[in-house]
Amino acid sequence: MSLASRTEDTHAESSQADGLAAVQLRAPYLIYFGNVPDTGHAKTGLGLIQWRREQCAGQLRSPGCKVDGGLTDMSVAQAARAGVGSIVIGVASEGGSIPDAWVGDLAEAARAGLDVVSGMHVRLSDFPEIVAAARASGARLIDVRTPPRHLPIGTGRKRTGQRLLTVGTDCAVGKKYTALAIEQEMRARGIDADFRATGQTGIMIAGQGIPLDCVVSDFLSGAAELLSPDAADDHWDIIEGQGALSHPSFAGVSLGLLHGSQPDALVLCHDPSREFLLGTSARREYPVLPVTESIAQCLTFARRVNPQVRFVGLSVNTSMLPDPDRRVLLADLERQTGLPAIDPIRDGAARIVDVLVAGGAA
Amino acid sequence: MSLASRTEDTHAESSQADGLAAVQLRAPYLIYFGNVPDTGHAKTGLGLIQWRREQCAGQLRSPGCKVDGGLTDMSVAQAARAGVGSIVIGVASEGGSIPDAWVGDLAEAARAGLDVVSGMHVRLSDFPEIVAAARASGARLIDVRTPPRHLPIGTGRKRTGQRLLTVGTDCAVGKKYTALAIEQEMRARGIDADFRATGQTGIMIAGQGIPLDCVVSDFLSGAAELLSPDAADDHWDIIEGQGALSHPSFAGVSLGLLHGSQPDALVLCHDPSREFLLGTSARREYPVLPVTESIAQCLTFARRVNPQVRFVGLSVNTSMLPDPDRRVLLADLERQTGLPAIDPIRDGAARIVDVLVAGGAA
Structure with a gap:
């Protein structure tokens, strides 16, 4: 473990640009609940609504969805017209992947220019349909589990504030x-x-x-x-x-x-x-x-x-x-x-x- | 931080196969000292010779090399004939990269079928000449800074031994x-x-x-x-x-x-x-x-x-x-x-x- 100045280059692929500022999400949000079967799997979306209600413009729910976050139900087209910045995956799946049933919805959102925000273990860039849609519109695919690329070694220097x-x-x-x-x-x-x-x-x-x-x-x-x-x-x-x-x-x-x-x-x-x-x-x-x-x-x-x-x-x-x-x-x-x-x-x-x-x- | 069973998938590219066993190096070694200017920059090679002398078959030194590890000087061709398994970069460079002067030597070794072992921050796979040579011979490029791919979450379970x-x-x-x-x-x-x-x-x-x-x-x-x-x-x-x-x-x-x-x-x-x-x-x-x-x-x-x-x-x-x-x-x-x-x-x-x-x- 050397103390020389180093940067992290472990992440060969990332949909994010460099630097901390790059993980800044674009509000307002469309919360994606998909076909979630219970509130236990919808903690992320419900937490976002609880703590940042003012940034949540609407929710997108599929047939069979058992959760209601109390937001206006919106289609992707309605969200795009309303100026929504990002669709945020507000649910967890069994196994941590993105089920086929969600991929079409997320690709549609990306195609309409909404950034897609995911906290899943799989990367959005592993889904060609979503990648192609984002590329066509210029939307960003943001995996919040991906850290910034060029992190520094800690220094212990005392900071202000x-x-x-x-x-x-x-x-x-x-x-x-x-x-x-x-x-x-x-x-x-x-x-x-x-x-x-x-x-x-x-x-x-x-x-x-x-x-x-x-x-x-x-x-x-x-x-x-x-x-x-x-x-x-x-x-x-x-x-x-x-x-x-x-x-x-x-x-x-x-x-x-x-x-x-x-x-x-x-x-x-x-x-x-x-x-x-x-x-x-x-x-x-x-x-x-x-x-x-x-x-x-x-x-x-x-x-x-x-x-x-x-x-x-x-x-x-x-x-x-x-x-x-x-x-x-x-x-x-x-x-x-x-x-x-x-x-x-x-x-x-x-x-x-x-x-x-x-x-x-x- | 969830306790669900997870594996690490951060490393998109690795020249190593999966699992801990995959970082097993192939002895005996040819220690590469290149044109190193002083012993301070040759610690890795000298340490390897100190602690595992019996696995070190020879050393490869370029004109201007100021270090002698006390091994037989060998060319790549001599090492290959002697049954050497790997060439090991035994020196550190200023800045942590692999200088142009080394690339030709390492590619020659890979072409001759020797695994190339590096502890540098840059990856061997970032050097097309070395990659092509290894591909042609079937030699492995081993970056020892690359951890195994599928690491588990710790459990705290008491082990024997x-x-x-x-x-x-x-x-x-x-x-x-x-x-x-x-x-x-x-x-x-x-x-x-x-x-x-x-x-x-x-x-x-x-x-x-x-x-x-x-x-x-x-x-x-x-x-x-x-x-x-x-x-x-x-x-x-x-x-x-x-x-x-x-x-x-x-x-x-x-x-x-x-x-x-x-x-x-x-x-x-x-x-x-x-x-x-x-x-x-x-x-x-x-x-x-x-x-x-x-x-x-x-x-x-x-x-x-x-x-x-x-x-x-x-x-x-x-x-x-x-x-x-x-x-x-x-x-x-x-x-x-x-x-x-x-x-x-x-x-x-x-x-x-x-x-x-x-x-x-x-």
């Missing part, structure tokens, strides 16, 4: 949701705050970002540094966390992101219904760490890049608990940590932002 | 050298031990391995798991470490490797002449951590995947110190840590292997 990073005791414990709820609350108070996306759904919501888990590992912290560049002193980047330092599958990503983010503030996300880490329950090998231990681990590494870093809250998924139990649990976590403990879906993020703004907690 | 990982207080503090010295000492004692390579020079020496820093980050610990598979109970894999948990540029790689390696034993490598981390001296922002703090950090994370893990030694670069100072320093480090502290170049790795075999230290 302020940063909050959501971290977790496990994967899939609400790190993206919590970051978005904090951004929403801060903006409502007139604070200059931007959600910074590190995963495919987050990138669709933000309209830009870097898919950290798709970055070549030598460039992990460099990508995180690029994601939250120098900013005004009173600006906050609210960065979507990934994985968990304690998860043996993904901790490398978590640590690269933690170092590169240079957080001033951290929020720990936690799901008290998990006894073992996601994906390890059958083997019972990896218990979820206590929140106090997770906090201590994160601080050890975060202080390396920012000695003033502090935790400002806990974000807890209490959806499995009835109300009295839920309040007891949150009160107990507050006692253990000295931090406000909230469920962002039930309570919002106001109490965390209170601490953040007051400069309190540790 | 035993593993030692070298870790560091910084980058470039002897982690590869130390692992090789330990392998050599163990083999001399009749212990079943294999050096496991994670960087390009190490891969050339081992003849196989995975370039960890080139792996897409979601697959970091999965790649490390693949590198040291289930083995006999008394077998030791001696794994080459990368980076440092405390280095803000590369810690993600270090943690993914630590988790995926599930080490039973750790050796900390250290360069006492470094005040600040490599690449950060000008800014004086990142002091090298004390060895005791580095040890504590590594143990915290290594215990997550193997509660029985223990440190068995310190490997210290004392080349900057005169002998009395060197002994004082090593004795002081031994007092601080309770571990044998050796300079592997001056002292060999015997005292570390003593502790390893005895099952002592912590």
Whole structure:
């Protein structure tokens, strides 16, 4: 691992031009729900509508679609006439590919000049019909899982502006949701705050970002540094966390992101219904760490890049608990940590932002 | 970051077939020194000769070459007649590319049926003359920086056999050298031990391995798991470490490797002449951590995947110190840590292997 200046050249093919700015999506959006059978497979589209309703012009649903995002139903032709910029695949398929049933719809949209935005594992460029349609109209094919081409090696240089990073005791414990709820609350108070996306759904919501888990590992912290560049002193980047330092599958990503983010503030996300880490329950090998231990681990590494870093809250998924139990649990976590403990879906993020703004907690 | 079964499909082009076995190099080797101006740029070739002398049949040097690896000088034709399997680029160029002056030599070797092995940043497949020559003869073009295509996500599942990982207080503090010295000492004692390579020079020496820093980050610990598979109970894999948990540029790689390696034993490598981390001296922002703090950090994370893990030694670069100072320093480090502290170049790795075999230290 040399420290010489290097750039990533691993991606031989990409429909995106160079540089971070290139992943900027073109709004407004037509959300593609296709023939999705349930809301569980439509999380991406529903999340985009929840957090960026003002950028969603309509939805495209096929016969048999069981989801309604509450947007105006539109055909591709109607969307094109209405000035829609992109069709966004808002659904996940079994197996991560793009089913034949979708290809015709996406090609039609590309032919009409709409950019096609996908967070699937397969690339849009692997579908000749979609490629040909895009080529004919000049539309862009944007795979949000494809990172920018020329990522730098991280430097650890201290940047201006302020940063909050959501971290977790496990994967899939609400790190993206919590970051978005904090951004929403801060903006409502007139604070200059931007959600910074590190995963495919987050990138669709933000309209830009870097898919950290798709970055070549030598460039992990460099990508995180690029994601939250120098900013005004009173600006906050609210960065979507990934994985968990304690998860043996993904901790490398978590640590690269933690170092590169240079957080001033951290929020720990936690799901008290998990006894073992996601994906390890059958083997019972990896218990979820206590929140106090997770906090201590994160601080050890975060202080390396920012000695003033502090935790400002806990974000807890209490959806499995009835109300009295839920309040007891949150009160107990507050006692253990000295931090406000909230469920962002039930309570919002106001109490965390209170601490953040007051400069309190540790 | 989903836990569904996924494979890496980032590498659109590779001259290697699928699977880990595919990076197996074909010995014996012709070491290519070209017109290298100094030994500093010939480290790869000299390291290969040092650690795998028996696999090096000869060296190819151009007019102006200032390095002699002590092998028989051979032309490509002589090497082909002698049954050489591969020509290995043993030198680094300014800028990481393959200069025009080398292309003709490498193409000649490929035309003669020798595999061409490169650890450069540019790919051999980017040079049409070399590609055409290899195609004509059936020789393979092997870029050791290209990881296997279908890497798994890490699982954290406990594997059989035993593993030692070298870790560091910084980058470039002897982690590869130390692992090789330990392998050599163990083999001399009749212990079943294999050096496991994670960087390009190490891969050339081992003849196989995975370039960890080139792996897409979601697959970091999965790649490390693949590198040291289930083995006999008394077998030791001696794994080459990368980076440092405390280095803000590369810690993600270090943690993914630590988790995926599930080490039973750790050796900390250290360069006492470094005040600040490599690449950060000008800014004086990142002091090298004390060895005791580095040890504590590594143990915290290594215990997550193997509660029985223990440190068995310190490997210290004392080349900057005169002998009395060197002994004082090593004795002081031994007092601080309770571990044998050796300079592997001056002292060999015997005292570390003593502790390893005895099952002592912590």
